Every structure is written in structure tokens, then in C-alpha cells.
Amino acid sequence: MDGMDTGVLKDPVVVRRFQPDDLEAALEIDREVFGGYDPTIFTAFYEYYAGSTLVAEVSGIVAGFLLGFKHTPFEGRVFWLAxxxxxxxxxxxxxxxxxVLRIFRQMGALSATLEVRVSNKKAQSLYSMLGFRMIGVCPAYYxxxxxxxxMRLRM
Ligand SMILES: CC(C)(COP(=O)(O)OP(=O)(O)OC[C@H]1O[C@@H](n2cnc3c(N)ncnc32)[C@H](O)[C@@H]1OP(=O)(O)O)[C@@H](O)C(=O)NCCC(=O)NCCS
Structure with a gap:
């Protein structure tokens, strides 16, 4: 981690709702992982889906974010995680x-879905650990x- 005190990595992780002030940090993370999402996507998420648009903070540093929304009355969807x-x-x-899965359940969701690149084995392994299973493939999705x-998780 460039120029950062590695001590912060041992500090507790706080997961909370995304605030407008988090936008700059989230866009920076998005660039670092080559997400390339438009800033308006982030603002739309925290304005319309405030309850399921989250950041993880470590010692005041935004270390990650998740854009999620209720896709249908009974299904939550993870749009972007980094x-x-x-x-x-x-x-x-x-x-x-x-x-976000806890929040989706609280909102009445019975399942959660997401899409992940065929090459993204790390993310696939994380989702599998949580119980997500592959339900299909979308060719040329990206x-x-x-x-x-x-992938879908039945909750
Ligand atoms: C995919 C991504 C979100 C995963 O985030 P992460 O914080 O690294 O994920 P986690 O640490 O929770 O889990 C990943 C790995 O850490 C391990 N891990 C989990 N908790 C751990 C802990 N407390 N200590 C050490 N390792 C741990 C997991 O076993 C897992 O190992 P694996 O990669 O060998 O399977 C992250 O790599 C990322 O931002 N990638 C770029 C963007 C992206 O691909 N997003 C997903 C789009 S679908």
C-alpha cells in the first residue's frame, strides 16, 4: 500500500451507509480497481438506494464500498463491490x-443475485463462500x- 501506515490494517472495520462525502474516495477506489463507473451511478445509488449503498471504513479511511438495491420485491441485487x-x-x-445480505433480508428479500466476470476468480470464491451459486452465463455482458x-443466493 503506497505510503500508508500499515498499522491501520489492524484497526476495526466499520460498515456504514454511503454518504455524499464518500463519493471522492469511492471514485478513487473504482479507478484503482479499473471499474470505470460513471460518478452519476454512485450518486443515484446513495440517493435512491441509501439503505443498501454502503462503505467500509478503517480508521477514517474509506476502504471499500458496495452498491446494492432491491431489484424486485423479493430479490436484492449487488451491482458493484470494490x-x-x-x-x-x-x-x-x-x-x-x-x-448488505442482512439488509436485503430485513427488506423482505428471499434471494440475492449478482453478475461477476468469468475471469474474476477471487470475487467468485468470495460469493461461493457466502452460498451464492452459478445460475447462468451472460455472453458479452461487459x-x-x-x-x-x-450467481444467486437463496436466503
Ligand atoms: C473482489 C473483492 C471485492 C474482494 O474483496 P476483499 O476484501 O479482498 O475480500 P475478502 O478479504 O473478504 O475475501 C477475499 C479473500 O480473503 C480471504 N479472507 C477473508 N477474510 C480474511 C481475513 N480476516 N484475513 C485474511 N484473509 C481473509 C478470503 O478467504 C478470500 O480468500 P481468497 O481470495 O483466496 O478466496 C476485491 O478483490 C476487489 O475489490 N476486486 C476488484 C473489484 C471486483 O472485482 N469487484 C467484484 C465485482 S463482481
Whole structure:
């Protein structure tokens, strides 16, 4: 992690709702993981889906975020999840996912779905650990032509 005091990695992770002030940090993370999402996507999420748009904070640093929404009355959908590269593999992605699943359940969802790049084995392994199972493939789902695996968790 460039120039960062590695001591913060041992500090507790706080998962909370995304606030407008988090936008800059979230866009920075998005760039670092080559997400390339438009800032308006983030603002739309925290304005319209405030309850399921989350950040994970470590010692005041935004270490990751999750954009989720209630896709249908009984289904939650994870649109985009990213963790700052220097903070990955420490359970932050897992924490964000567990929290949004808890929120989806509270909102009455019976299942949750998401799409993930065929090549993204790390994310697939995280979702599998949470009980998500592959239900299909969408060819050329991403703008660069890569296919998406569709995964669902029955809750
Ligand atoms: C995919 C992504 C969100 C995962 O976030 P993360 O915080 O690294 O995920 P976690 O740490 O919760 O879990 C990932 C790994 O850490 C391990 N892990 C979980 N908790 C841990 C802990 N407390 N200590 C050490 N390792 C841990 C998990 O076993 C898992 O290992 P694996 O990669 O070998 O399967 C992150 O890699 C990322 O932002 N990638 C780029 C964007 C992206 O691909 N997003 C997903 C789009 S669908």
C-alpha cells in the first residue's frame, strides 16, 4: 500500500451507509480497481438506494464500498463491490456482503443475485463462500466483450 501506515490494517472495520462525502474516495477506489463507473451511478445509488449503498471504513479511511438495491420485491441485487487494493484479502469484501445480505433480508428479500466476470476468480470464491451459486452465463455482458457469470443466493 503506497505510503500508508500499515498499522491501520489492524484497526476495526466499520460498515456504514454511503454518504455524499464518500463519493471522492469511492471514485478513487473504482479507478484503482479499473471499474470505470460513471460518478452519476454512485450518486443515484446513495440517493435512491441509501439503505443498501454502503462503505467500509478503517480508521477514517474509506476502504471499500458496495452498491446494492432491491431489484424486485423479493430479490436484492449487488451491482458493484470494490475494496481498495491495499486493504484486500482481509475480510472487508466479506463484511460488506454480509451486511448488505442482512439488509436485503430485513427488506423482505428471499434471494440475492449478482453478475461477476468469468475471469474474476477471487470475487467468485468470495460469493461461493457466502452460498451464492452459478445460475447462468451472460455472453458479452461487459463493454470489453467478457461474459458474466450470474450467481444467486437463496436466503
Ligand atoms: C473482489 C473483492 C471485492 C474482494 O474483496 P476483499 O476484501 O479482498 O475480500 P475478502 O478479504 O473478504 O475475501 C477475499 C479473500 O480473503 C480471504 N479472507 C477473508 N477474510 C480474511 C481475513 N480476516 N484475513 C485474511 N484473509 C481473509 C478470503 O478467504 C478470500 O480468500 P481468497 O481470495 O483466496 O478466496 C476485491 O478483490 C476487489 O475489490 N476486486 C476488484 C473489484 C471486483 O472485482 N469487484 C467484484 C465485482 S463482481
Amino acid at each position: 475494496v481498495r487494493p491495499g486493504f484486500q484479502s482481509r475480510g472487508i469484501g466479506m463484511r460488506l456482503m454480509m451486511e 463493454s470489453d466483450g467478457e461474459a458474466a457469470i450470474v
